[in-house]
Amino acid sequence: MVKNALSLFKSGFYSLSVTIAGVAACHSQAAPQNQIADQEPSRRSRDCGNATWCEDFESYSLGQEQGVKAKLQGDSALSIETVPDGQGGSAIKAIAAGRSTAFLELAPLQLGLSSQHIYGRFRVLLESAPTESVHWTLLAGSGTRPDGQQAIYRYGGQHRIQHPDGSSGSQWMANYETPEFYSNQGEGSDCWHHAAGRTIDEGRWLCVEWEFDGENDAMHLWLDGQPAEDLSVEGVGQGCLHQKENYPWSAPKFETISIGWESYQEDDSRTIWIDDIALSNSERLGCSRLEQQEE
Numbered sequence: 001m002v003k004n005a006l007s008l009f010k011s012g013f014y015s016l017s018v019t020i021a022g023v024a025a026c027h028s029q030a031a032p033q034n035q036i037a038d039q040e041p042s043r044r045s046r047d048c049g050n051a052t053w054c055e056d057f058e059s060y061s062l063g064q065e066q067g068v069k070a071k072l073q074g075d076s077a078l079s080i081e082t083v084p085d086g087q088g089g090s091a092i093k094a095i096a097a098g099r100s101t102a103f104l105e106l107a108p109l110q111l112g113l114s115s116q117h118i119y120g121r122f123r124v125l126l127e128s129a130p131t132e133s134v135h136w137t138l139l140a141g142s143g144t145r146p147d148g149q150q151a152i153y154r155y156g157g158q159h160r161i162q163h164p165d166g167s168s169g170s171q172w173m174a175n176y177e178t179p180e181f182y183s184n185q186g187e188g189s190d191c192w193h194h195a196a197g198r199t200i201d202e203g204r205w206l207c208v209e210w211e212f213d214g215e216n217d218a219m220h221l222w223l224d225g226q227p228a229e230d231l232s233v234e235g236v237g238q239g240c241l242h243q244k245e246n247y248p249w250s251a252p253k254f255e256t257i258s259i260g261w262e263s264y265q266e267d268d269s270r271t272i273w274i275d276d277i278a279l280s281n282s283e284r285l286g287c288s289r290l291e292q293q294e295e
Contacts, residue, residue, distance in 0.1 A: 169199025
């Protein structure tokens with residue numbers, strides 16, 4: 001059941017969300033990206049703790065807020081729905097099949113943050129991960145680096161690996177990309193840094209924290225409050241598809257933070273729930289506050 005009057009989806013390749021009498025309808029079109037936002041008083045009255053911006057989607061409604069929108073490509077959908085976990089809360093529900101994108105995009109500069117050094121946190125529930133080796137992204141920070149070229153820091157995964165106990169999972173990976181290469185503008189990269197056998201949890205809520213440190217060309221990740229040190233990258237990763245192994249991961253200004261699901265190969269449909277997003281320029285936001293709220 002959709003709790004709020006918001007449902008954004010793509011049929012084919014592009015779509016536009018249109019609100020008519022409080023109901024969101026969608027029509028195929030060829031260019032614009034969808035914009036979703038809550039009403040300003042609702043968010044600003046919430047206690048965000050040490051975060052500059054936060055959203056828990058419990059009172060989220062249609063409105064106009066600069067800096068929050070949906071990016072949907074391919075066979076994908078994004079909506080706010082009641083989470084089917086018996087708790088009765090609301091969250092972003094993203095669905096993506098095949099090579100597609102279902103991202104909630106945040107613009108730090110429009111949300112009261114600077115774009116050089118960003119800490120963030122969200123909770124995620126991935127119903128099921130790819131059963132084959134498929135490159136996917138859960139979190140990305142993108143923008144322009146000092147030489148004028150576009151660059152992206154990503155956290156996601158790729159390889160399906162076997163654990164010693166016989167189980168398997170989709171292994172986490174940090175990724176660095178210079179996307180203009182694919183339109184014959186600028187140099188290529190597509191660099192990787194694989195986790196040491198760490199796979200993404202499926203079927204349960206996971207607290208994800210990150211730091212994109214543009215001043216030091218570094219990125220760090222914490223999962224359920226614990227540092228994922230095997231996914232920290234400082235300066236260079238483990239290798240690159242289009243560059244030498246020690247190609248520098250030169251950080252951009254993080255003009256866009258993308259959270260959701262993006263897949264770069266054919267895959268089955270994936271459903272992912274996103275909740276309790278928060279952003280800060282100054283410090284880690286932690287998961288303990290969320291745990292206290294749930295008690």
